[in-house]
Amino acid sequence: MDSVTPYRITPERLLDLFEKNRSELFANDPPDVHARREKALESFQKKGFPDKKLEDWRNTDLSESLNREYDYPLHRTEEDDQHKVFRCNIPHLDTAVIGQLNGWFVSKDVPLIELGNGIIIGSLAEAMNKYPGLVEKHLGNYASVEQSSFTALNTAFATDGTFIYIPDGVKSDKPVQLVNVIQHRENIFIQSRNLIVLGKNAQLTVVHCDDSYDHQPSFSNVVTEIVLDEGAFLDHYKLQNLNNDSTLISSTWFHLGKNASLESHFITLNGGMLRNNTFVKFNGSFGNANVYGLYLMDRQQHIDNNIFVDHASPDCMSNELFKGVLDEHASGVFNGHVLVERDAQRTNAYQNNRNILLTDSAKINSKPFLEIYNDDVKCSHGSSTGQLDPQAMFYLQQRGIGEENARMLLMYAFADEIVNKIAIEPLQHRIEDMVKKRLQGELQICEQCVLHCSTPEHPAEFKIDVSKI
Amino acid sequence: MLLKITNLHAAINGKEILKGINLDVNKGEVHAIMGPNGTGKSTLAAVIAGRDLFDVTQGEILYKRKNLMNLSVEERAREGIFIGFQYPVEIPGVSITNFMRTAVNEIRAYKGLDPLPAGEFLKMMEKKKKLVEITSDLTNRSVNEGFSGGEKKRNEIFQMAMLEPTLAILDETDSGLDIDALRVVANGVNKLRTPENAFVVITHYQRLLEYIIPDFVHILYEGRIVKSGGKELAIELEEKGYDWIKQQL
Ligand SMILES: Nc1ncnc2c1ncn2[C@@H]1O[C@H](COP(=O)(O)OP(=O)(O)O)[C@@H](O)[C@H]1O
Ligand SMILES: [Mg+2]
Numbered sequence: 001m002d003s004v005t006p007y008r009i010t011p012e013r014l015l016d017l018f019e020k021n022r023s024e025l026f027a028n029d030p031p032d033v034h035a036r037r038e039k040a041l042e043s044f045q046k047k048g049f050p051d052k053k054l055e056d057w058r059n060t061d062l063s064e065s066l067n068r069e070y071d072y073p074l075h076r077t078e079e080d081d082q083h084k085v086f087r088c089n090i091p092h093l094d095t096a097v098i099g100q101l102n103g104w105f106v107s108k109d110v111p112l113i114e115l116g117n118g119i120i121i122g123s124l125a126e127a128m129n130k131y132p133g134l135v136e137k138h139l140g141n142y143a144s145v146e147q148s149s150f151t152a153l154n155t156a157f158a159t160d161g162t163f164i165y166i167p168d169g170v171k172s173d174k175p176v177q178l179v180n181v182i183q184h185r186e187n188i189f190i191q192s193r194n195l196i197v198l199g200k201n202a203q204l205t206v207v208h209c210d211d212s213y214d215h216q217p218s219f220s221n222v223v224t225e226i227v228l229d230e231g232a233f234l235d236h237y238k239l240q241n242l243n244n245d246s247t248l249i250s251s252t253w254f255h256l257g258k259n260a261s262l263e264s265h266f267i268t269l270n271g272g273m274l275r276n277n278t279f280v281k282f283n284g285s286f287g288n289a290n291v292y293g294l295y296l297m298d299r300q301q302h303i304d305n306n307i308f309v310d311h312a313s314p315d316c317m318s319n320e321l322f323k324g325v326l327d328e329h330a331s332g333v334f335n336g337h338v339l340v341e342r343d344a345q346r347t348n349a350y351q352n353n354r355n356i357l358l359t360d361s362a363k364i365n366s367k368p369f370l371e372i373y374n375d376d377v378k379c380s381h382g383s384s385t386g387q388l389d390p391q392a393m394f395y396l397q398q399r400g401i402g403e404e405n406a407r408m409l410l411m412y413a414f415a416d417e418i419v420n421k422i423a424i425e426p427l428q429h430r431i432e433d434m435v436k437k438r439l440q441g442e443l444q445i446c447e448q449c450v451l452h453c454s455t456p457e458h459p460a461e462f463k464i465d466v467s468k469i
Numbered sequence: 470m471l472l473k474i475t476n477l478h479a480a481i482n483g484k485e486i487l488k489g490i491n492l493d494v495n496k497g498e499v500h501a502i503m504g505p506n507g508t509g510k511s512t513l514a515a516v517i518a519g520r521d522l523f524d525v526t527q528g529e530i531l532y533k534r535k536n537l538m539n540l541s542v543e544e545r546a547r548e549g550i551f552i553g554f555q556y557p558v559e560i561p562g563v564s565i566t567n568f569m570r571t572a573v574n575e576i577r578a579y580k581g582l583d584p585l586p587a588g589e590f591l592k593m594m595e596k597k598k599k600l601v602e603i604t605s606d607l608t609n610r611s612v613n614e615g616f617s618g619g620e621k622k623r624n625e626i627f628q629m630a631m632l633e634p635t636l637a638i639l640d641e642t643d644s645g646l647d648i649d650a651l652r653v654v655a656n657g658v659n660k661l662r663t664p665e666n667a668f669v670v671i672t673h674y675q676r677l678l679e680y681i682i683p684d685f686v687h688i689l690y691e692g693r694i695v696k697s698g699g700k701e702l703a704i705e706l707e708e709k710g711y712d713w714i715k716q717q718l
Contacts, residue, residue, distance in 0.1 A: 409568070
């Protein structure tokens with residue numbers, strides 16, 4: 001193994017890196033993909049990294065993360081490929097597990113499989129080789145390099161990640177679990193790219209986890225493009241349990257065709273500096289999108305949920321509900337922007353952000369925002385921030401429940417509204433368990449959302465029982 | 470003596486609400502406290518329960534010979550003090566079942582008992598539901614959320630039945646109830662009466678006291694107990710009204 005010298009990731013370094021490695025790194029690109037890369041690089045070159053002067057980044061300060069030194073491996077290593085973390089599974093949850101280590105698709109010698117029903121799952125790099133037409137049609141087509149400089153940077157550089165294709169009319173019978181683990185000897189900078197394509201009336205459940213394996217700092221810039229063709233249905237889960245020194249910019253671009261339907265859940269249990277950019281665009285009428293979020297942060301952690309919903313077509317419904325509990329010095333941002341375009345008659349759009357701040361030093365900046373260019377719409381937005389209800393606390397304690405447990409019951413009740421939206425039952429139980437542990441301060445960062453190999457399952461022992469009996 | 474309140478003064482934000490309360494309650498007794506709105510009845514209940522909103526500025530409360538001021542809200546509850554609230558608070562997301570199971574088991578733990586096994590707990594719930602004639606599946610709903618006034622009050626009595634307190638203070642449990650609901654609530658209380666426990670029933674109306682026969686009636690007026698007597702006092706008060714009390718002062 002060569003020794004590496006970590007360095008500060010600056011736009012200049014990146015441009016230099018791009019020039020030096022372009023011929024070799026991007027040799028496999030289908031032509032359109034390559035053209036998008038060049039355009040993305042140009043766009044990044046113009047904008048650089050976002051700073052706090054930008055409206056969108058006013059309350060999320062990346063300077064500390066960007067001032068760290070990182071190793072940025074442009075190639076996968078032997079270790080990445082053979083890693084043992086991807087072996088086992090959550091009991092009773094029958095899923096197809098695919099792993100990514102440090103952003104690289106873990107192939108275990110099978111970089112890409114095509115199932116009998118036409119489903120393709122595998123490495124994006126491999127998919128560019130085997131299905132260049134299919135990849136080229138979608139990759140970079142939905143993620144706008146103009147809207148986000150991190151997406152631009154990712155589009156310019158990323159060469160691997162996960163590719164999932166569900167053909168027209170096919171319903172994937174197992175949830176696909178995409179587990180993204182970070183483990184490296186040095187601080188690491190990661191850019192991976194995922195592409196998920198659902199054909200007409202296709203159905204899929206994706207559980208997408210971001211996990212750390214240890215306490216090494218990392219900076220990930222991940223872009224996921226998800227396209228739902230007419231009548232497709234996606235049940236999407238993003239679960240984040242990263243260490244306190246990790247920075248994650250996770251951008252998810254959903255494009256919904258006519259009658260397509262999306263259920264999305266962003267559950268953030270731990271992390272250092274997290275930013276979820278979520279873009280939903282309705283490209284056809286009668287689309288439907290529920291986007292839920294739950295974040296439980298403490299220490300100096302920061303979570304920024306930035307959601308942009310573009311009602312570009314009539315008769316669509318979007319609904320956002322994000323709830324957060326912030327403890328100690330944690331800070332949060334909710335920026336919800338719903339755009340109802342001129343032709344989007346009969347739009348229904350709802351936004352709601354609710355927060356509990358447990359200390360005086362915890363902060364939330366919540367800004368739901370509606371931009372409407374059509375009269376015939378039903379829209380609402382709301383935001384609330386408060387403490388645990390002292391009256392409810394008193395009521396619980398008057399019945400003999402201790403202060404700690406009373407707090408726990410109320411916090412769990414608050415979080416449960418989102419946990420209840422999880423449709424896969426074993427996953428719901430797992431998340432329930434993790435949320436309880438998190439609220440009790442007992443969640444380990446190595447406790448991955450679904451993989452738990454080295455130790456047997458230890459369900460959280462709540463001193464009080466909040467399970468449904 | 471179960472409860473002995475001596476010269477109790479309590480204030481909120483510097484404003485004195487209770488101005489020297491004296492009250493003795495023995496096991497096996499039922500006391501009624503009556504009085505016009507805003508005289509401090511609910512405040513008295515809250516102070517006994519240990520609500521920190523109120524400052525006790527003078528006097529003391531002894532309960533089972535212990536000074537209550539040294540006990541937290543939950544410790545008082547675990548020692549057997551129960552308040553049936555005038556305005557039960559809604560707690561979205563916490564089911565009555567989980568709530569009660571947590572409470573029952575914490576009280577058991579305080580007494581050095583093991584948690585009640587789930588099966589036994591559920592049986593106990595069913596039994597107590599019958600006692601207060603709850604037929605609907607109230608118990609899997611969030612605590613008080615979306616309950617009607619009557620349902621909330623009935624739910625308070627249900628919780629009392631579950632926790633089997635030694636001293637239950639029922640704060641206007643009767644107000645807003647129709648006559649059937651009133652009878653259910655009163656029946657519940659009467660069935661729970663033993664020589665070992667005591668009830669303090671706060672009410673506006675003599676009506677409830679036809680069903681729950683008090684041993685003593687106290688009239689609370691502007692932060693003081695101004696008159697005490699037997700159950701006849703309630704009837705007299707009903708006939709003559711509170712002006713009669715004012716004139717006597
Ligand atoms: N939380 C509070 N903040 C301020 N004043 C209060 C509060 N609770 C009660 N009070 C005051 O204390 C007095 C007694 O109220 P309360 O005990 O509720 O009377 P009652 O139950 O006899 O109707 C009233 O003047 C009321 O305004
Ligand atoms: Mg009152």
